[in-house]
Amino acid sequence: MSAIVGPQACLSQAPDLQPFVTDYRGLYVGQAAAVVLPNSTEQVSQVMAWCHARGVVVVPQGGNTSLMGGAVPEPQGQAVVLNLRRMNQVLAVDTVNDTLTLQAGVTLNAARNAAEDAGRLFPLRIGSEGSCQIGGNISTNAGGTAVLRYGNMRDLVLGVEAVLPDGRIYSGLRGLRKDNTGYDLKQLFIGSEGTLGIVTAAVLKLMPQPTASSVALAAVASPAAAVALLGEAKKTAGQAVTAFELISGPALDLVLGYLGNVKSPFEARHDWMVLIELTSGASSESLDQTLMQVLESGLDSGLVLDATLAQSGADAQTLWRIREEISDAQTRTGGSIKCDVSVPLSRIAAFIEEASAAVLALEPQTRMIVYGHMGDGNVHFNPLRPADRAAKDYLTAFYEPISRQVDSLAHAAGGSISAEHGVGVAKRDDLSHYKSEVELALMWQIKKALDPQGLLNPGKVLPAPVAAQA
């Protein structure tokens, strides 16, 4: 192996392996025989061919920021972790075709910066953008706060290069918006969490840079009022509606306590709030006017109870910081049950009411940390331990029953039990409950067609096949 990547790029001592076999929350710890850090697609191909010839398991890894244990090896075994961080070159920026071609190990931040330097926007926006990598964003079909306007990573990828389980290279680095020459093979590698191939490079879509943005936080009467306000915002501002994020009262309490130096934007305490961002190529004044119009009409109709419009970039940043630090505030507090669900917008309000009632029936002191990307139907529904209860106690007692309840209610509402976080190990076995037999069989048919030996990221995504599918 070190003959392929060089001795410096092939680690096999336990202390060197440790950061690569442990996920960033420290919840999943795996075992590996080696970590390799190739610096080219050719090297990835050679490593994969070497492993294929010997039946060695390979776990592809980008920034190792998966919340689902998707990027670390299984607890037992002799896996090779193939980390792509050295493949961090931006290969081409094309401002006529509006495309960005880059290696998989470029971080999301670096990709966004490369776009900005060229006067364009790469719109994917997620919490881990400083360390997550484009290859991982593709493999997990990353989502985030701008999906409402720009779509998921799948919508932002025009071309993919990937190394197959036997080491062959699929070269699909095309920057075309229309190409109907046979099966769209790149789709296989988007969102399959490294189980079908290792993404080594990609061509991404660039967007015009918005010249103006307008941000407001509005207290709303209920989740149903939030949905109605979103309808109003879409009617008034059309595609300018870029983000529409829900924040529950307990989520605001938690994050303000965590941040310490940030004051609540409202005099009164509210049960539900939404962070709205409009962006466009128009002027900020006219965008502020449009957002004011949405908010005023909401105040008139009773959907909106109070609202604050950011008067400056700094104001807008503060509002966004409140939203973005909710996740860290939970991690620091400990004892939260993370359900990343999506439901059709027409059923999301009822879902939130029902799921909240179900959780509070189990443990009335639970803090209902509910927030996220309501505009695209995705909420992070994260019941948190009561302040006076130990995290471990709470999770032992409630992790199973609460997540099962929440997931089942989302599923019953036509929703998804993993909107953007993916499956990894964490949700793998849950798929048996929520996917049909046909869906699971199809997934295995594809897996076996592309990776008959089961060498790529085994134990992830696909629940163990039942006899009929084996």
Add this chain to the structure above:
Amino acid sequence: MSAIVGPQACLSQAPDLQPFVTDYRGLYVGQAAAVVLPNSTEQVSQVMAWCHARGVVVVPQGGNTSLMGGAVPEPQGQAVVLNLRRMNQVLAVDTVNDTLTLQAGVTLNAARNAAEDAGRLFPLRIGSEGSCQIGGNISTNAGGTAVLRYGNMRDLVLGVEAVLPDGRIYSGLRGLRKDNTGYDLKQLFIGSEGTLGIVTAAVLKLMPQPTASSVALAAVASPAAAVALLGEAKKTAGQAVTAFELISGPALDLVLGYLGNVKSPFEARHDWMVLIELTSGASSESLDQTLMQVLESGLDSGLVLDATLAQSGADAQTLWRIREEISDAQTRTGGSIKCDVSVPLSRIAAFIEEASAAVLALEPQTRMIVYGHMGDGNVHFNPLRPADRAAKDYLTAFYEPISRQVDSLAHAAGGSISAEHGVGVAKRDDLSHYKSEVELALMWQIKKALDPQGLLNPGKVLPAPVAAQA
């Protein structure tokens, strides 16, 4: 079979079969044992299971508007044509979730009307919209004139229901904008031209209805000037740029001759023109101003030679009619070599110059009918016989060498030899030249995984496997 669908819905007499085994241009005539017209997913499933048990080949068919012979059976054989036209129900319109759920046999026009009745837009816009069906649009990943703004059919589909080659039903009729629970199986059925499953229903995205539009025709100095003008339009009007269609001088000559009663919008004759459409939720006056600004800056910089801005809806319709009738004008004239290519925008001008020179070197009297969706990199590059030469002569002499030249130049420019028309029979064997061995092998791996008996739409899309891939 008639036990499943009823005797009225199972045709087997030659005259009854004829319209179902002939493509609409009359270029591909196949043979079938029967045509069945199921009226439910359950019936499609039963028909498919029946055929699967007996090794009978099935050709799924929607509106039968394929330009590539994709929807008719092979010339020899005992295929069953499964036509979906009776499955023409709109199942649900959800204006909160902005989704439209419908059966596969709903025509595109009917889908657009259902959206409009609900105050929404379903943005797919193609020439055959009166007769093509949603199932076919999905199976071929249809494109058209609004891809620049709204994407291809793949981008507009949230959920798919499909019957598999063994009759099992894949039920993916979900209306979610985020769902990362395993492989995105619907992608298998989008753009695979009925070779992996029969699409029976879908959930489509709806968009806000634009309240205003502004349309202009501009004469430009060259294809390069057209690309530069597109850049200006995107910079000035952002996402309002909805269509940006190229029209060559000979294409305008042809269509004006064909229409008879329509005058050229310009005093002088020009070699290249572009039809630009902006749409938005703003007012038409402000949109007209924006478009005027784009055109005036183009006139100042010499990109634009002359321009006419539609002063009314009727004006706009006339301009669009000129663009839309080019296809029919060619069909009536006969003797055109249809190359539906796409290239990155940064290379499209050079491609058009090179490919035109190559064609004219072969036959200098060829009329260069070049038009289409330049904004998304797609041009219909359709060399047409000289006026005094018989269609058959011209095609016999030049079809092969010209299409090979044009396709090769598009491929060399990082482009596609079939941007939106798909593969069908017409381009099937060409894929052997322009797809890598790995791509062809992957396509066959997927085909064999889902349809090991090769029962669904055989002879389409996939070129015969070479020994190593068999």
